[in-house]
Structures are given as structure tokens and as C-alpha cells.
Amino acid sequence: MAFPDRIERTLELAHPPAAVWAALTTSEGLAAWFGNEAGIDLRPGGTAWMKWTDGAAAEMRVERVEEPAVFGFTWHIYGLPEDDPRRTYVEFTLEPDGPGTRLTVVESGFAQLPEDAYRKAYDGNSQGWVSELGELAAYLDAA
């Protein structure tokens, strides 16, 4: 159907995997092409971040580090509230291609949906808030 779960792009670069790896996995590299400022703790479970001059920011959790072939991280799904726990997974794969590198980026997880349990919890919570706030109002009225 028309619902994409993944975005995939392949790029042929005239530079060896080591140079591409550095651009993807160092603060200097990320700040040069992706963000305007960046920091990275390059180990599985480590945190990476980027900031843009327009005020936008992204925080990533490093998931896979297999120098110089695979770099993966998860990050927040664009458009969802900041505290939404759902994330997409981004994986860069670097393959030597003559003197250069074939770089593939796959971002997957767009099709994840709230499970029924999640929806129940959410609707239940929304309902819960109404009664909690009603109780607060009643308490304040009584005081």
C-alpha cells in the first residue's frame, strides 16, 4: 500500500570508506554536513546529538558501530510529540566500491503503530486526566 515503512537511498562516493566513516561518526563530520553542531559518543548505547542554526535539534542513540562498514542509530520520529517513545532506526552501510564507497542509508520503522494496548492506555489516560482534573477543581471549589 501507500504506507512506506522505510526510506532507502544509495549514494556512490568518490572517497574511501574510512573518509566516509569519519564524516558519519565524528562530531566534526556530522557538524559539517548534517547538523550545524554535533556531538557523539561512538559506542552502542552512546548518545549523539545535532543542532541546527534554526533552533532544531536531534538526539540519537547509537546502536551499531562496526567500523568502517555499519553505523546505526535510532531517533525520534519526525512530527510526533517530543516525549513520544517511538523511534525510527537509521542504518548506514559502507561498501568499498573501487577507490570509493557505496553508501546506503535505510531509515525504517515508519509503519509502527500504537498497539491496541497503547491506545487503551492512551485513551484511559486521557479519561483519567479528565476525572483527576475534575477532582482537583472540586477540591479547589470546596476550599
Added chain:
Amino acid sequence: MPPDAEAIAEQVFAALADPSRRSILAALAAGGPATATDLAARLPITRQAIAKHLALLAEAGLVTAEPGERRRVRYRLRSAPMRVAQQFLAALARDWDGPLSALKDHLGSTEPGERKESA
């Protein structure tokens, strides 16, 4: 992904295509559950038109009707269908082409290569 995701998204986008319905949804999102009369007081839309839009939004599952004070029906925003449509928007909004072409430029500027373009 349930098989009806496509149908849900279609209803969400159809509902959002109308500016009056967008303003009704925005009012419910910002101010919480409200009756048709409440909404008519807040929006430049007649009560009759609001009632019609609310019926359509309820049909699409975007609002639910619940009993309010003095036996008047209040409408509450239901976000679940929005979340389905949001998956679609999120994939469209993630623009990889810009950063990847910047990466290409960045590598090109730091270490000139001889290789021809072949992507």
C-alpha cells in the same frame, strides 16, 4: 499495521482538507472537550454547520461524543486516527536527499576525488 490503515488515513486527510473542520479539531485539541454550542461561540462558524462537521468527524473516528452537563453532548478529540496518518507524513517529512547531497559536497571539498558521478 492493521489492514485498515489506508482507510483510516483517507478519512483523516479528507477531514483535514476542510478549513472549518481543521479549526474545530484545533479548538478541541487546544481547549479540551466542548459542545457544538461552545464551539459556535468560539469559531466563526454557525452552530448548524458545526453540528454537521462534528457528525462527519465522529463518523471518521476523529471525535467521540460523550454526555456532558445538562444532557448536552460534548465532543472529545480522538487522536488515534491522527497517529495513523502521521506515520505517512513522517516518512514524507524525513528528507534524506538534502543531507546526503551535503555529505557528498562535504567529502568533495575535503578530499577531492577523481570518480565520476554514477548514482
